Amino acid sequence: MQNDKKRKLNYAQAINEAMFCAMEQDESVICFGLGVDDPKRIFGTTSGLKERFGPERVFDMPTSENAMTGVGIGASFNGIRPVMTHQRLDFFLLAMDQLVNNAAKWHYMFGGKTSVPIVIRLLIGRGWGQGPTHSQSLQSWFAHIPGLKVVMPATASDAKGLLLSSIFDNNPVIFIEHRWLHNLEGDVPAVDYRIPLGKAQRLRMGEDISIISNSYMTIEALHAIEVLLENGVNCDLIDLRTVSPIDWEMVYSSVKKTGRVLVLDTSVSTCSVASEIVARVSMECFNDLKCAPARLALDDCPTPTSSALTKKFYMGAEDIIVSVGKMLGKKIDISKISMQKAFPHDVPGDWFKGPF
Amino acid sequence: MVEETIARRYSEWKMRCPTHLCTGQEAVAAAVGQVLKKDDFVLSTHRAHGHYLSKGGNLSGMIAEIYGKETGCSRGKGGSMHLIDLDVNFMGSTAIVGGTIPLGVGLGLSIKLKKTDQISCVFFGDAAVEEGVFYESVNFAVLKKLPVLFICENNFYSVYSPLKVRQPEGREIYKLAQAIGCQSEQGDGNNVLEMYNKVSSAVNSMRNGGGPYFFEFKTYRWREHCGHNYDNDLGYRTQEEYNFWKERDPVSIFETFLIKESVITKNEINKIEINIQNELDLAFKFAEDSDFPKDDEAFKDIYAK
Structure with a gap:
């Protein structure tokens, strides 16, 4: 092992x-x-x-x-x-x-x-x-x-x-x-191991804000959290793993602890999984909230094709940092993370040369 | 007799679900049911009572299901359109036109993987061949030579829409399956013996790896699309057409034939009818006496354990 x-x-x-x-x-x-x-x-x-x-x-x-x-x-x-x-x-x-x-x-x-x-x-x-x-x-x-x-x-x-x-x-x-x-x-262990469906995972422990995420947005969140940490912001990052059924217990306990929640989603915003989380957190944790819940998902718009058009379309670590900063009333320098991006915005890394 | 008893008692308003009776179309289910073995699989449509019973499905379970009782075959969650009896491999029926066709093909695939000599039979109507999923399903069954028996009951109507507004006149349904490469035949859906012989020979070949088979059987629905009444007054079909088919009642034609051939006497038929009526009375009593499911059962069984 x-x-x-x-x-x-x-x-x-x-x-x-x-x-x-x-x-x-x-x-x-x-x-x-x-x-x-x-x-x-x-x-x-x-x-x-x-x-x-x-x-x-x-x-x-x-x-x-x-x-x-x-x-x-x-x-x-x-x-x-x-x-x-x-x-x-x-x-x-x-x-x-x-x-x-x-x-x-x-x-x-x-x-x-x-x-x-x-x-x-x-x-x-x-x-x-x-x-x-x-x-x-x-x-x-x-x-x-x-x-x-x-x-x-x-x-x-x-x-x-x-x-x-x-x-x-x-x-x-x-x-x-x-x-x-x-x-x-x-x-990745070589053995057979099972991760239970319906259970989320806390990937980062923090007291200032809960970030609830799934899939690729969790990777962007991890990048954002590094920068936020350098700026003295401690995030509780909950990766849902399963978006149905959702591990409400972990979501609520995190939000009750931090009093702030930013929900990330890879989809468009309206009627998204993120919408559901914002709704349920508002209903179940209303008295614990220090500010309005926020959601970072895509605009309600089909995905454009040209790389010129996808630049503003997707959300990433910078958007997460800006949102968290707003919710905490803190201005955070994002130039560092922008500098790190050596490759074009429309690929996940140098390895990706398309075509799909 | 089952369907007519349901029709007679439907207006008691205790059977509170959409119910599609197969009076007039019984021969198809009867013939195919006689050919299939207990461990063969069957799937069906919203008009499933005949298919369920001919496969050996439990009568009391079906009536109780129509009554919405907890003793129903689907424990009150399905109603008349969603019947199941796993004891006889009646794997389910559902109300989406064409929806069970690929499921039947999937069972065919499972039979091939498990190397048994079972047959997967799926019943559907003439409108199902208008669904894309029909072509996709037959194509795959042919591609993999799966033991799937496609039975199309062509009763000429989809609700009130006649065949002629839905499919080009003169083009036969069974030829569509043939064009996909499936062995395909047409037959008189009111002639139980003819169908039995045709399906028997197809199923024999299928059990020996002969691949899928398609049958179109032309037949006729006597009562309204959904419910217990007659609906000829609506004017969507003519009285002449209806009379033509009523004179070809598959049950009485076969009775007359059996008596003429001295296979059975009128007395013996009467005895059988009395037995069926007794069984039906018991089934209805069972349904009436059974409890409704408790109201919180509505929120159970969303996920399997």
């Missing part, structure tokens, strides 16, 4: 390792989706699976998102645990009927007699001109549907532990990966 802790994998490798781990131990786990066995293997997340587990359990599929979701659901009635993959969340929208009317309902609608243990991996694109139909963060659509679980890991270690829990959960799980996380490295 000592060695395990220092073992570095990136997020995509961690996903791949979780798939191996699940498929090794349970032959009912299958993996399908457009491109799962193509030369690129979904950014490496499905590498080696077909060679190890065979074409019956790992297969490409027709471009029939809706029916193939139903196929996964139907197979799950007979004890199969399908993991379905879509290279973009946007492509999955054709399958909302099967997801909402069947997967989310089957357990409830038949009096708890049966369940739908299926995982649907959806990737959110960003940058390099992904534009209006390759970059949508629609987690709140899924979180709005009772019966679905919605998972959004931020780190490599969480990606593995949460995917394993999702695969062995008996409910339909929407597993959302942000494309900008795939190359981020972290400590």
Whole structure:
């Protein structure tokens, strides 16, 4: 275990390792989706699976998102645990009927007699001109549907532990990966470990303000918190891990401690997961609040394509610092963090050369 | 008899859910149900009573479900449109047109993965072939040679919209499946023996890896789309058309045939009917006597453990 802790994998490798781990131990786990066995293997997340587990359990599929979701659901009635993959969340929208009317309902609608243990991996694109139909963060659509679980890991270690829990959960799980996380490295133990769904994680401990975040925004928050710390601001950073169900206990306890809350989200603002958190925190922690809750999410606008247009569109560490500063009545110098950005704003790092 | 008893008692207003009766269309369910084995899978639509019963689904559980009782097959969460009986692999029915077709294909995939000789059968109506999911599903079943039996009951109406405003005249539904590469046949949905023979031979081939099979059976719904009344007064179909099909009542045609062939006597049929009526009376009594689920049950079973 000592060695395990220092073992570095990136997020995509961690996903791949979780798939191996699940498929090794349970032959009912299958993996399908457009491109799962193509030369690129979904950014490496499905590498080696077909060679190890065979074409019956790992297969490409027709471009029939809706029916193939139903196929996964139907197979799950007979004890199969399908993991379905879509290279973009946007492509999955054709399958909302099967997801909402069947997967989310089957357990409830038949009096708890049966369940739908299926995982649907959806990737959110960003940058390099992904534009209006390759970059949508629609987690709140899924979180709005009772019966679905919605998972959004931020780190490599969480990606593995949460995917394993999702695969062995008996409910339909929407597993959302942000494309900008795939190359981020972290400590990933080689063993099988499960991170419980519905539990958040406190990534930084602080007394001045609670930052509630998910997925890629947690990475931006970590950058922001470093600068804030140098300026004497201590943030309590709660990474939700699961946006449905939400770990309200941890959210409330953090806000009750700090009295201030800034909620981050990768999606557009209106009716977002962030909206729900601001609403519930306002209702449940009203008397503890020292200032109005705030939300940092995208403008209610489709994603533009040109790199000239995405500059102001996305939120990042600088916006977080400015928001926190405002809430604390403190002016914080952001020039340092701006200087650090050596690469263009529309890529997560030098490694990213597109095209998607 | 089940459907007509429901129709007769529906106006007591104790069965408080949308109910789609299959009177006039019984032969399809009866024929297919006779071919399938207990461990074969079946999925169905909003008009599912016949399919559920022909698969061996529990009658009392179904009636209690329509009554919304806790002893119902879906414990009051589903109603007439959402029936299930896992003891006989009746895997569910749902009210979204075409919604169960890919589920049936998924069960077909699971059969292939588990290497059993089961069949996955999915019932749907003529409108379901207007849904994109139908083409996607048949395509995948053909691609993977899955043991899926597609049964399309063409009763010519989707609610009150006739086939002619929905699909080009003269184009046969079974040919659509054929064009996708699925073995496909058409048949008289009111001729139970003919259907039994056709489906038997298809299912035999399917159990030996022959791949999916599609049947279009033409039949007719006697009562209104949803509810217990007749609705010919609405004018969406003619009395002549209705009479034509009523004269081809699949149940009485088959009775006459069996008596003529000396397979059964009128007396024996009467006895069977009495037995069914007794069973039905017991089922209704069971439903009436059962408790409603407690009101906080509404908020349970959102997630599986």
